[in-house]
Amino acid sequence: MADGCADPLSGRFRSPPMIGRDAELAALLDAVRHPPSAVFVAGQAGVGKSRLVTEFAAAAARDGFPRVITGSCQPLPEPFPYGVLLDCLSQCGDLLREPGPATGALRDHLPELADRLPPAPRPLGDPHAERHRVFRAVRDLLRALGPAVLVLEDLQWADEKTRRVLRFVLANPPPDLSIVATYRREDLPSVAPLGHAFHVPHGVTGVDLVLRPFGVADVRAMIDALVGAAVTSRRFAEAVLRETAGIPFVVEETVRALRDPMRDVRAEGDSARRVLAGVDVPASVADTIEERLATLPDAARILTEAASVLGVPETPEVLNTVAGEAEVAHLIASVESGVLVEETVNRYGFRHNIARRAVYASLPGPRRRELHERAFAALSALDHTPVASLCAHAKAAGMKAEWLRYSELAAKVAEDANDVSTAVDLLVEVLSDAETSPEVANRLATKLCDHALTGLPGGVMTARVENLLSDPRLAPDVRAQVHLWFGLLLQRETGSLDRGAEEITLALGLLGDQPERTVRGMAAMAGPYLGSASIAEHQRSLDRVEGIVDHLPTRELRTALLATTLGGRLIVGDPSTWERIARLPSPSDVRDPEELHHLARAHCNLADACSWIGHYAKAWEFLRDGIVLAKRVGSSYVVGTAEATAARLDWLSGRWSDLGQRLDNLIETYADLLLTTDLHLTRGWLAAARGEWGRAEEAFQATTGPYPAAQVFPVGISAAGGMAGMLLSRGKVAEAEEHVRRGVTMVRSKGAWVWSGDLLPQAVDYHLAVGDVDAARLLVSETASGLRGVDAPLARAGLAACRARLAAATNDRVEADRLYREAIDLHWDLGLSYRATQLAEQAEGETLADAEVLEALTRSYDALGATVDAARCRHRSRSTGAATPSPRGRRGYGSELSPREQDVARLLAGGHTNQEIAQALFLSRRTVEEYVVKVRRKLNVSSRHDVRL
Structure with a gap:
């Protein structure tokens, strides 16, 4: 097993390779190549100074550099005079060459070298003269070593005499000597590693390195x-x-x-x-923190204990109030020691949370409770109300009433901030407490069920709701709700369709006297994009549910029901949906916040449905209204679904500028919600078009979530098409087969031909690539039949493109040209510029050699940011012998990256090898190597691994 690996059987680790210090290592090696030199390496404890010099010593040995002699200063109350220097010199007997007479002054200090040094001189009787004699002896002995590197670690613990002799040596160093010293700035006894401001003299290579924490x-x-x-x-x-x-x-x-x-x-x-x-806090880290705390005065230590209880960076006033007896001097001592740091202006906390946890864990229970009580009192007195902190302190202090109050407030704040996971945790925590009253338990259980379908991944919500089933405090009507949402979650989160149906059936029976909840449960069941039921079955369920809309007692309930059913109808291409939409109230007529929430959901659901079937202009109209409504009532989850739909629409319409960063931000923001599967799909499409194969594959795989049986069908079908298309474009036909089969199986089992637009073209391409024209024809025929009477502009455009491919594959050129024109027009009419451009290229055929046509295609792809397609057209143009001008015209870019260099830099930042970059950009490996050198030079990085965009 290679170093840096974990044994999968034992779970034990070995030392990892050095990470992220290539530039610093290169600077060290370069300095040693130009002696005399002095390199000072600064960095806080644990940042990797020792690892860097260890790697340096190994690299120096491999490259035939001078001998590296290493010594470490020790954290002693009274360091030994010249201790680290004598430790180093004692190792150098085999290097000595004719040590001069002055080196005899070190004979008594270095018994290991006594037989190689001149006799010790007579004492001078003057301490200053003796010290000067030792300084000269050290310098002369270092000169006698010849080419050598002296590595002195942890110089902050060196004695003053060592600092002085180093200043003396570096003022006139031996010509072949290099000194490398590491130190912690926060632990220096003065402002500089050598005791006072020291400037490396002319003729000495001086390098100062600061090791920063990792990103x-x-x-x-x-x-x-x-x-x-x-x-x-x-x-x-x-x-x-x-x-x-x-x-x-x-x-x-x-x-x-x-x-x-x-x-x-x-x-x-x-x-x-x-x-x-x-x-648990690692023992090694806890020991390190304890050692540092031991150096603090008692009052300063109490201040750090207060900081550990507060948990987040706080002002000196709050810290002092909680500590009870601290002063500014104690805060200064804690900061100077490196235990606390100023996180933001006038707010102080621990450098990292592990350190905070280590201090917190060291507190006795009664002391911890006392500090939590003080923290609660101090934070309660603030002008603003940090409800989450007050909730945590009240719980830890055993203040039950306050804990309950602030738990509900904190859950609402978390919900408003789209932090559904935190809101759920807070509610579950109170529900789990046996002392919570039945009244409160029923109220919070209802709130928890309201969060049930917000989409927390990995079965998180399912487990939370299931725990409520055995809670004896719940009233029958609340327990019925729990059964309903538990059943829906079983189907959506875990794919347990049969068990979920049993729970829902049980719930519907128990909800007989609650028609509004019964209808909402039935509507949620009828959603067509989840579960194994066919689209035809879902449509029948929707008919049954909508049959009782007019019998509901309030308009708010009717709007809530329509919010689910209208989107469900439209996403399966039901043309009657457009008439049914008129049943929604006008936004200007709605005042109730709850109804506004459902109306926002209705508009965003309709926008999402339009985006899947191909009504893109309508999608934007619904989306704009939905976002306005959702923001009016602060419905963050609805806004999240709208943002995911907007990102997919931007991809489809060719608005890719900054889309990648936006997708990354959205995926991070909504990481705990199932709507990220949609975002991952769009991320996969974008990455594939840019040649970021690894990232695209990772994104497409992420669309399935942890339970493939419960995935969103349109997303899963489109992801299968995206993977197949990417593999086919790279010539990996055999690997594409699995994804084509999976996607087509999903379409057939569900009867979801309406969602075939993102899969059918790739499936037909695959069958034609393997020579199975009959399979391609069958698939086209099935799709045509499945789309009869269905409102599906995207699928119909894809079907037209597939018919053109079939005609071209069977050498019916005239029909192929006609069908390609039809397909291209359909895609342009829908606003699908990227797919229309790809079809225009395919219509020209594999033998396209018209330089003007290729140049026009290249410009179109470049305008979109479709790196791979543009590179393919350039490659084909070069093969015709025609020059391919830069889209900006021929000019020099100076220190800026050219368009091709930007492509290379982006792929480098994604971790691609030169061979992978060459394949993506249709370049030779030698050309890519030249580009990599230019990119590194312009970005001023020493390694390809340091390229960041």
Whole structure:
């Protein structure tokens, strides 16, 4: 097993390779190549200074550099005079060449070298003269070593005599000597590593390096190295970064403490936070924190204890109030020691949460409770009300009434901020308390059920709601609601369709005297994009549900029901939906916030349905109204679904500028909701068009979620088409077969020909690529039959394109030309510029050699940002012998990246190899290598791994 791997059987780790310090290592090696030199490496504890110099020593040995001699200063109350220097020099007997007479002054200090040094001189009797004699002896002995590198670690703990002799040596250093010193700035006894401001003299190569904590990319790389596989989710890496502040030592120890590393590091969204919250503070980190606390005065330590209880950075006033006896001087001592840091202006907390947890865990129970009581009192007195903090402090202090009050308030704040996971956790926590009254339990259980279908992934909500089934405090009507939502969750989250149906049937029986809840449950069941029931069955269910709309007692209930059923009808292409939409009230007629919420949901659901079947202009109209309504009532989940739909519409219509960053932000914002499957689909489409194969595959795979049986069918079908199309474009026909089969099976089993527009063209391409024309014909015929009487503009446009492909494959050129023109016009009419351009290229045939046509296609692809397609057309144009001008005209770009260099840089940032970049951009590997050199030079990075965009 390679270093840096976790044994999957034992869960044990080995040391990972050095991560993220290529530039610093290169600077070190370069300095040593130009002696005399002095390199000072600064960085906080655990940031990787020792690892850097260890890698440096290994690299120096491999490259035939001078001998590296290493010594470490020790944190002693009274350091030994010249201790680290004498430790280093004692190792150098084999290097000595004719040590001069002055070196005899070190004979008594270096018994290991006594037989190689001149006799010790007579004492001078003057301490200053003796010190000067020792300084000269050290310099002359270093000169006698010849080419050498002296590595002195932890210089903050060196004695003053060592600092002085180093200043003396570096003022006139031996010509072949290099000194590398590491230190912690916060622990220096003065402002500089050598005791006072020291300037490297002319003729000496001087380098100052500062090692910063890792960012998310390096944290992710380090975790992958530790577990031995590139499996860490970005969200987990981000959670680790927040927990550890990116300090490599803390990152490593935290990962080593995981219970199931290979599973845990894959955690997404809120699950990542939960995993880390369940990890005990590593003993090595706790010991380090305790050692640092031991150096503080008692009052300063009490201040850090208060900070650990508060949990978040606070003002000095709040810290002092909670600590009870602290003063500004004590805060200054805590900051100077590095225990606390100023997180933002005038707010102080721990450098990383692991340190805070270590201090918190060290507090005795009574002391912890006392500090929580003080924290509650201090925060209650603030002008603003930090309800989440007050909730946590009230619970920890045993203040039940206050805890209950602030739990509900904090849940509402979390819900308004779209943090459904936190809202659910707060409600569940109160419900889990045996002392919570039946009245409160019933109220909160109802609230929890209201969150049931907001889409928390991985069975999170299912487990929460299931726990309520056995709660004896629930009234019959509330218990019936729990059965209803539990059944729906079983089907949607886990794919347990039969068991879910049983729970829903039971609930509908219990809800006999609550027609509004019965109807909403039935409407949710009738949603056509989930479950194994065919679209025809869903339509029959929708008919039954809508049959009682007019019998509901209030317009608000009718609007709530229509919000679900209208979108459900339209997304399956029911043409009668357009008349039924008129049953929705006008936004100007609605005042009730709850009805406004349902009206917003109705408009956003209709926008989503339009976006799937191909009514894109209508989708934007519904979307604009839906977002306005949702923002009026603060419905963050509805806004989230609207943003996902808008992103997909922007992709389809060719508005790709900044779309990638927007998708990343949305995926992060809504990581705990199932609507991210839609966002991952759009991310996969965009990445595939840009040649980011790995990212595209990861995104397409993420669309299925943890329970493939419960996936959203339109998303799953389109993701299968996206994967198949990407593989076919790369010539990986055999690998595309699995995805084509899966997507077509989904369409056939569901009868979902209305959603075939993102799959059918790729499926037909696959069958034609393997020479199975009959299978392609059958699929086209099935689609045509399935679309009869269905409102499906996108699927019909895709069907036209497939007929053109079939005609071309059977050499019916005249018919193929006619059908391609029809298909291209249909796609342009829908506003699908990218797909229309691809069809225009395909219509020209495989033998296209017209340079003007290829140049026009290239410009169209470049305008969209379709990197792979543009590169393919350039490649074909080059093969004709025609020059392909830059879209901006021929000019120099100076220090800016050219368009092609931007493409290479983006693929480098995505971790692609030169061979993969060459394939994506249709370039030779040699050309890519030249581009990589230019990109690194213009971005001023020493390694391809440091390229960031």
